[in-house]
Amino acid sequence: DQFRYGLRTLSADSSGVKLDAGSFDEIPFLTNDVNIFVDLDQRMGEFRANGDATLIELPYNLYETRLDQITWDMDKKSVALSQGKILPENDVDIGIDSLRTNAPTYLSVHPQQDSLNFVAPEAIYDYGTRMLHASGVPFIEVADAFVFPYEKELDIGYRATMSLLNDAKVLANQVNRQYLIYDAAIAVNGARDYSGVGYYDYLDAFGNAYQLFFDKIWVDTSILSLATGNVAEDASFMLSPYFDFQGEVKLSADAPFLSFDGGARLVHSCDIGKSWLRFTDVIDPADIRIPIPEQMQNTAMNKIFSGSMITRDSTHIYSTFLSGRKDYFDANITTASGELIYDPEREDYIISTPEKLADQSWPGSYLRLETERCRIYGEGPINLNLDFGSVKMVSAGNASHRIAEGEFDTHLLLGIDFFFSPEALYVMGAEIDSLPQLNPVDLTSPHYQLAMKDLLGREMAIELERQLGLTGTYEEIPPKWKHTIFFNDLILKWNQNSRSFRYKGMVGIGNIGDIQVNKKVEAYIELVERGSGDLFDIYLRADEKTWYYIAYTPGGLQVLSSNQIFNGIVFDLKAADRRLKGRVGQAQYVYSLAARRRLDLFINRFLEFEE
Missing domain, CATH: 2.60.450 (lipopolysaccharide transport protein A fold)
Structure with missing residues (x-):
């Protein structure tokens, strides 16, 4: 040169x-x-x-x-x-x-x-x-992200050391570009590695922004940008206007939504208490669905509940919805698990399975908190939490608890099974079925068809609907429905004065033993929980001259009818033939005729507490 x-x-x-x-x-x-x-x-x-x-x-x-x-x-x-x-x-x-x-x-x-x-x-x-x-x-391409230095400036020192990028931005990942972290302090360590802290705005479905601080941003071994941050209970952070949140938030750059691990709390003014529901899941702001396990916990790892509950001494019924129960021995009448959503049009929180949330005619448990009028509504299996020893009950339908008014009622399909004379049962079924003036039960009503799916399963219920559409009746009673007495249109209301489930009015009888009835009769019904043993009284009045009375007290069943053939069959049976031998430790069971006075006392007591 x-x-x-x-x-x-x-x-x-x-x-x-x-x-x-x-x-x-x-x-x-x-x-x-x-x-x-x-x-x-x-x-x-x-x-x-x-x-x-x-x-x-x-x-x-x-x-x-x-x-x-x-x-x-x-x-x-x-x-x-x-x-x-x-x-x-x-x-x-x-x-x-x-x-x-x-x-x-x-x-x-x-x-x-x-x-x-x-x-x-x-x-x-x-x-x-x-x-x-x-x-x-x-920008700087690092791992799967773009890093934007503040004012587009950076410094390089000894052995390729890049100065800390304060007030930087990070856009992750390079493909979906949906996570923008701002006001960040980022250390770029190499083409595949960066770390730091920064802020991110969570946007709910209504465009409301809630600021998150990620106190840890890093890249994992698969070259994936990750970030975590914690939301304090007093941070006023919301997943939407209907869900508060506290806990950890996780960002994974390849995922379309953030992951939340902490507690969600409902936003309402109903008098049922509130708790932080513990959950871990990815949340889509446009379609918030919070997982609800069968056994829920709050963030303190204590059990919480959803549904209407009855106290162990039957003093009253109250409701929960992601909240605590009053006493350890209180039991659910209704409950549900699956997913929790909010319906903004109806202003309701709903818990059910994904299938039933998409189509409410699907079988399964369903629970709804109606925030406008503070009512808990449930569907599916209904557990009245009554123990009648050798007499078994199974029921499904819906239940409603108006919290402020303290009113609870259910609309059920209810099967009762008990040891009884087949001959006497046949007489009862045949007589009621033979009365032409009795109104039929509407077997096409949505309530009936839905509860039928809960009791029989969806496939069997669909088959019965097909049979009903073709012939107007069922070819035969399904085994699951062959109860001693099956009520297919029964309302029960909680009476706070008598502290019992009771009803006076028309009820539908589906079958009595093997006889399909599907007709309505007048009834007085009361189911009572007692510390000494639960009991029930059922008085069925088909007309002025045709009635049947069935009463249970611990150890036995008593019956009486206007039909003397029915009474005679029971009366003529030997005691050994009317007794059901129980297992060791199980209370004995025997059925017999009731005195007319017992029926009169029941009706008088019933009317005394009638609301």
Whole structure:
């Protein structure tokens, strides 16, 4: 190479350049094949690449770049680096208009940084401090994310160490670009690794923004950006206007939604208590569905409940909905599990299975808190929590508890099974079925068909609907419905004065033993829980001359009828034939005729407490 010397200038058409501050062992800056011009009076130097660009090496910083313009400031001990020519290989476009640029790439040659790089239209290299200051940096591609330096500036120090990027932004991932973390402090450690902290705005379905602070942002071994943060109970953070949240929030850049691990609390003013429901799940803000296990817990790991409950001493019925029960021995009458959603049109919280939430005619438990009128409504199996010893009951239907009014009622299909004379049972069924004036039960009503699915299963219920549509009756009574007495349209109401389930009115009888009845009769019914043993009284009045009375007290069943043939069959049976031998420890069971006085006492007592 030939140098040309002026009085205070130096130039060359092709030369290499090494700049040394004199205080470091390594040469901090070097390049080759540049046209140079140095002016000692101006204390400046201009170096231009002879080709489109020339290699610039920063050995101390373990970085290199290719560009065509270098300006040396002797007094500042710095060089300004830029690219004058527009080169196709320098085009940068990630689909964001404001970030499009054409600029040289700065590449880390550190062996543990996996070729980390960034583009910068301009940079200043201070060879005195040996720091590279880049400006105009639109972003840095790190792992699966884009990192945006504050004001597009960053510094590179010894052995490719990038300064902490304060007030930066992170967009993750590079494909879906849905998570924007802002006001972040980010340490870029390599092309596949960064870490830091930052803020993120969770947007609910109504556009409300709730700020999250991620106190840990990192990249896992699969090159996936992750972040976690905690929401305090008093942070007023909401998944939507209908769900408060406290706990941990997790971001996974490849997932469409955030994951929440903590507690959700409902927003309502009904007098049923509130608890933080413990859950872990991914939440779609546009379709919030919170998992509800059969056994729920609050964030303190204590059991919580949903549904109407009866106290152990039958003093009253109350309701819960993701809240605590009053006493350990209180039991659910209704409950549900599956998913919790909110229906904004009806202003209801609903718990059920995904299938039943999509189609309420699907069988299964269903529970609804109607916030406008503070009513708990349940569907599915109904457990009255009564123990009649050898007499068994099974029921399904719906139940309603009007919390403020203290009113509870159920609409059921209820089967009762007990040891009894087949001959007497046949007489009872045949007589009631033979009465032409009795109104039929509507076997097509939505209530009947839904409860039928809960008792029999969906497939069997559909088959029975088919038979009913073809012939107007069932070909035969399904085994699951062959109860001693099966009520297929029965209302029971809680009477707080008598502390019992009771009803006076028309009830539907589906079958009595093997006889299909499907007719309505007048009834007085009362089911009572007592500490000494539960009991029931059932008085069925088909007309003025036709009635049947069935009463249970611990140890036995008593019956009486206007039909003397029925009474005679029971009366003539030997005691041994009316007794059911129980297992060891089980109460005995025997059925017999009741005295007329017992029926009269029941009716008088019933009317005394009638509301």
